[in-house]
Amino acid sequence: MAEYILASQNGRTIPTEDAIFGVNTRASQCIREYGKENVIDATIGKLLDDQGSLLVLASVDEVYRSLKPEEYANYAPIAGTPGFRKAAIQAALKNNTLKRIPRACAAPGGTGALRLAVGNYSSIGDTILTTDWHWGPYGKIAGEIGRSVETFRLFDNDRNFDVEEFRSHVNGLAEKQDTLLIILNSPGQNPTGYRLTDDEWKSVIAVLSALPSSKKIALVADTAYIDFAGDEDDVRTFLPLFDTLPDNVMALLAYSFSKTFTLYGMRCGALIGLAPDERTAEEFSRVTEYSGRASWSNCARAGQAIIEHIYEDPALLERVTAERTEIRNMLLARGAAFGEEASKCGLDMLPYNGGFFAVVPCENAKEVGLKLEKEAHAFTIPFGDGLRVSLAAMPMTQCRILPQKMKDVLSSM
Ligand code: PLP
Structure with missing residues (x-):
């Protein structure tokens, strides 16, 4: 050292x-x-x-090569181009229409999306909760901005999601903190490849619903591998369950275009907020845009332009x-x-x-x-x-x- x-x-x-x-x-x-x-x-x-x-x-590569200079050389708006933000929500949710209000903010990859989530939906000094098997950078992202990470056992003895461990850690942290951010990486978890079943997501929601409504909770689904985990509709059946979360829980999707569109080096991602009402949706846009400005100013425009082109052309999509x-x-x-x-x-x-x-x-x-x-x-x-x-x-x-x-x-x- x-x-x-x-x-x-x-x-x-x-x-x-x-x-x-x-x-x-x-x-x-x-x-x-x-x-x-x-x-x-x-x-x-x-x-x-x-x-x-x-x-x-190949289709994504063709779009990249067809970009006009102003589509990659110009700055992008801080929160991403409007077309990109709309496409990001479509890419993340696919055919699911939720009662919750979706908003998107561009970020440099899924990593940037996680940084926006941690920076805005937890407080300095907080402990963030995630699973024992998890992607290492969670701890680094948290530590870099004055938070730390606590883990709970992902698998019970039957190798299902350990809901009792989850409950005990959530309750323990909620006693000590007014805000609690939880990161669950599913489907296609890194490193295990695990996918929470819809029943397991329901248990997660039940645990969070039992907390006092005065607590500010954020549930982040890190969906970096969602489009490599199985049929793209089948792996999204958990999303409508977020409509059953109580209003003190913000649902967030850390969506990455790195794997889904094979754009790893383009640093293209979005944090998607699924807000319970207009006020918290507006707040999401305001705070994430501010954080983006303070961290990377704006994101690379080329990836956003590629995604926009793909989503405005159904045959290409x-x-x-x-x-x-x-x-x-x-x-x-x-x-x-x-x-x-x-x-x-x-x-x-x-x-x-x-x-x-x-x-x-x-x-x-x-x-x-x-x-x-x-x-x-x-x-x-x-x-x-x-x-x-x-x-x-x-x-x-x-x-x-x-x-x-x-x-x-x-x-x-
Ligand atoms: N989340 C997980 C679990 C990952 O494994 C990765 C990348 O390896 C990311 C998020 C972020 O991906 P990127 O920032 O490359 O889009």
């Missing part, structure tokens, strides 16, 4: 090397030494084809959706193959319902990961009590062989 010399620590613990970066570097070295075909690199969080190239939707369905099916087939081989060789795996990643739970994940690298030339990311495997990055053939390799290493320890 580096000492702070001229910089301020501000309560943060910043490691000298990012854990994921370290594994990536070793994977690249191994590829140079043994050749690409002899190495399994299951670390990358981008959807690659079976030859290892980044998958970019249909083409984009069809192309995405094809690559999603490829990803889900990889997940099914990995799961099949895991059960054949008796390798344990957390419930995977879709998304880019799956988890093989194990003790001493770091050591197991290193042994797997050394003995099988297979690279995964140690994640708490397990190894995260990127199904998005592995060709089908490797999805079929990796489980046995993991089983062998685990059995030898």
